[in-house]
Amino acid sequence: MWGLTKISRFFRKEEANATVEFVIVFPLIVMIFVAAFETAMLLTRQVMMERSLDSAVRYLRLTSDVTVTHDAIRDNICENTPILINCQESLLLDLRVIDQDTYNLPDYHTLCVDRSGTVTPANQFHAGADNQLMLIRTCALVDRILPISGLGLDLTRDDTGAIHITAATVFVNEPE
Structure with missing residues (x-):
């Protein structure tokens, strides 16, 4: 009988209610905060890459006699996107x-490189001629900050868990 009254007194105490609520609610708030921070970092990288691509394309359009190479454009984009880690690789x-007759565009979800260096599908790099409509696309691999972040996001990932961020723009080669 004595043990039963002690147990009933224990359940009637209200001294630890705030601690119990804190233990239940705090992990949820931290997960929401981490997911929001991770999403903000991904969006910042995405926006900076899009702006750098637009800047590189503007340079291509307005500068005559520019040698258009993959490495030169990539270096220009990487210089303007310092938040992309290992941008060169x-x-x-x-x-x-x-083609201005059909306007067939490639599938924009498939261009990217994986950690082994394999490009899926094989990319093209044709500078084009005067007055041709050109499409330039970029893809970069970005690692998540924390593995628990990004829950519920349907982002394109490779086998290593890296997230693909892409940007694309269309321009016309100016005549000389």
């Missing part, structure tokens, strides 16, 4: 002519 470009 993780950034891939695809430059191709758009």
Whole structure:
């Protein structure tokens, strides 16, 4: 009987209610904060890469007699995107002519490089001629900050867990 009253007194105490609520709610709030931070970092990288691509394309359009190479454009984009880690190794470009009769565009989800260096599918890099409509696409691999972040996001990932961020733009080669 004595043990039963002690147990009932224990359950009637209200001294630890705040601690129990804190233990239940705190991990959820931290997970939401981490997911929001990770999403903000991914969006910042995405926006900076898009702006760098637009800047590189503007340079291509306005400068005559420019030698258009994959490495030169990649270096220009990497200089303007300092938040991309290992940009030289993780950034891939695809430059191709758009047929103005059919306007067939490639699938934008498939261009990227994996950690082994394999490009899926094989990319093209054609500088084009005067007055041709050109499509330039970029893809970079970005690692997540924390493995628990990004829950519920349907982002393109490779086998190593790296997230693919892409950007694309269309321009016309100016006549000389």
